Each structure stands twice: as C-alpha cells, then as structure tokens.
Amino acid sequence: MAAVSLDHGLILAAILFVIGFVGLLTRRNLIVALACIEIMLNAAGLAFVVAGARWGSPDGQVMFLFVLAMAAGEVAVGLALAIRFRQSLGRLDVDDADEMRG
Amino acid sequence: MTTLFYIAAAVAVLATVLVITRANLVHALLYLVVSLFAVAVVFYTLGAPFVAALEVIVYAGAIMMLFVFAVMLLNVSADAPLRVPPSAWVGPLVLVAVLLAELVYGIGLTDHALHAGEVGPQQVSAALFGPYVLGVELASMLLLAALIGARHIASQPETPEIEGPRPAAAGSATRAGDGGEA
Numbered sequence: 001m002a003a004v005s006l007d008h009g010l011i012l013a014a015i016l017f018v019i020g021f022v023g024l025l026t027r028r029n030l031i032v033a034l035a036c037i038e039i040m041l042n043a044a045g046l047a048f049v050v051a052g053a054r055w056g057s058p059d060g061q062v063m064f065l066f067v068l069a070m071a072a073g074e075v076a077v078g079l080a081l082a083i084r085f086r087q088s089l090g091r092l093d094v095d096d097a098d099e100m101r102g
Numbered sequence: 103m104t105t106l107f108y109i110a111a112a113v114a115v116l117a118t119v120l121v122i123t124r125a126n127l128v129h130a131l132l133y134l135v136v137s138l139f140a141v142a143v144v145f146y147t148l149g150a151p152f153v154a155a156l157e158v159i160v161y162a163g164a165i166m167m168l169f170v171f172a173v174m175l176l177n178v179s180a181d182a183p184l185r186v187p188p189s190a191w192v193g194p195l196v197l198v199a200v201l202l203a204e205l206v207y208g209i210g211l212t213d214h215a216l217h218a219g220e221v222g223p224q225q226v227s228a229a230l231f232g233p234y235v236l237g238v239e240l241a242s243m244l245l246l247a248a249l250i251g252a253r254h255i256a257s258q259p260e261t262p263e264i265e266g267p268r269p270a271a272a273g274s275a276t277r278a279g280d281g282g283e284a
Binding site: 065 | 234
C-alpha cells in the first residue's frame with residue numbers, strides 16, 4: 001500500500017488548495033466563493049488523510065471528520081448569509097458589500 | 103492502485119479547475135460534485151474507505167444539497183437557464199465515466215492488495231470515541247451553534263416593508279402568523 005508516495009498525495013492536496021484559493025481570489029460570486037472555501041477545506045482534509053495513511057494511523061481520518069463537521073457548519077452559516085445578502089442587495093456580487101470600506 | 107490514484111487525482115484537479123472557471127453557477131456546482139467524487143476515490147486508494155464513504159455522503163450529498171437549495175432559494179435561474187443544455191453534459195459525463203471505469207476496475211481486483219494498508223472504520227471509531235471524544239463533543243456544539251446561527255441569519259427580518267401584501271391578507275390572522283414564523 002506504500003505504492004502511492006506521501007509526496008504525491010501532499011502535492012495533490014496542495015494543488016487542490018491552490019486552485020480553491022485562486023478561485024476565491026478571482027471569482028466575485030458569493031456562492032462560488034463558498035464553493036472555493038469548500039475546495040480548500042477538502043484539500044486540507046485530504047492532507048490529513050494522506051498523512052494518516054502514510055503511518056497507518058486513524059488520527060488523520062479522525063481529523064478529517066472534524067474538518068467535515070466544521071465545513072458543514074461553515075457552509076450552513078455561509079449560505080444563510082448569502083440568502084440575506086441577496087435579499088438586501090439584490091445581487092450576489094461580493095463587491096457590492098463595500099459599505100465598510102474594507 | 104497507484105494508477106487509480108493518479109487517474110483520480112487528475113480527474114480531481116481537472117474538475118476543480120473547471121469549478122472556478124465556469125461562468126454558470128449550476129455548471130460550477132456540477133463540476134464540484136465530480137471533484138468531490140474524485141477525492142473520494144483518492145481516499146479509497148489511500149486505504150481510507152470509511153472517510154471515502156463519508157466524503158460521498160456528507161460532502162457530495164448533504165453539503166452540495168445545501169448549495170443547490172441555496173441556488174434555488176436565491177432564484178439564480180432568473181439569470182441562467184434552469185435546464186442544463188446538452189452541450190454542458192459532456193464535461194461531467196467524461197470525468198464521471200473515468201471514475202466509473204476506476205470503480206469497476208477496483209471491484210474487479212480479486213486479490214487483497216487493495217486493503218493491504220487499510221485503516222478501517224473500527225480503528226477510526228475506536229480513536230474517535232477514545233482519545234478524541236472531547237473533539238466529538240466540541241463538534242456537536244459547533245454544529246448546534248451553526249444550526250441556530252443559520253436559522254437566525256436566514257430568517258425574515260421583522261421590518262414590514264418587505265411583506266407588502268401582508269395587510270391585505272390580514273383577514274386570515276392565523277395564516278399570516280404562520281407566514282411570519284416561517
């Protein structure tokens with residue numbers, strides 16, 4: 001089972017994380033931004049599972065379960081915010097929410 | 103197994119790139135489901151079948167269902183056509199066909215090389231409710247807080263200007279009250 005090297009698994013996780021980060025920076029749709037955050041969380045969980053598989057330990061999978069629970073809570077609150085965003089501003093463009101001049 | 107890993111990794115990377123490049127929101131969500139499936143296959147080839155099943159059930163099932171419900175609630179279909187045109191089926195179909203071929207090949211493996219380094223559900227559960235039981239309790243509190251927070255944020259505001267036709271329908275007081283609660 002050690003055929004897949006640890007490096008390649010971690011490289012895959014890094015590639016997925018960077019793709020999600022690029023999407024978060026380039027897209028302005030709020031739903032797509034939330035999906036990109038999901039991609040990044042999934043890549044982080046993938047790194048945990050790869051490291052756990054390398055040493056045959058269940059700890060990596062346990063940490064992935066915690067990442068999963070956190071992602072579920074995050075996406076519930078995020079989508080609720082998206083619904084309120086659409087109701088108050090009429091669009092889903094994140095650049096519309098610039099009243100705080102951030 | 104290494105070949106399966108690399109094919110699934112390529113599918114995951116390709117589908118994720120397509121997620122962030124599609125202009126249509128529904129198409130992006132479609133590719134995100136394919137990406138999560140590919141990552142589930144990666145988990146399986148890494149010897150983590152329990153997490154692979156959870157990836158499909160929770161991520162591709164529950165979380166993507168939340169996304170699709172939000173898209174329907176937000177009425178994005180006013181901007182984009184709700185019916186996906188057949189030309190948009192080709193990309194996800196090709197990627198999913200690769201994953202299906204991998205699945206059939208993996209089931210066809212008769213030797214137990216697939217499960218050589220497997221960390222099964224029993225070990226994961228023993229660790230989860232052994233040294234990590236405090237984390238489980240914290241995760242339950244986090245999910246409860248997210249539930250209450252999402253319900254509070256997404257609920258209708260009490261200001262009456264959005265509910266325009268409410269005074270006209272004031273004759274049915276009970277139904278108006280139910281509408282305010284929902």
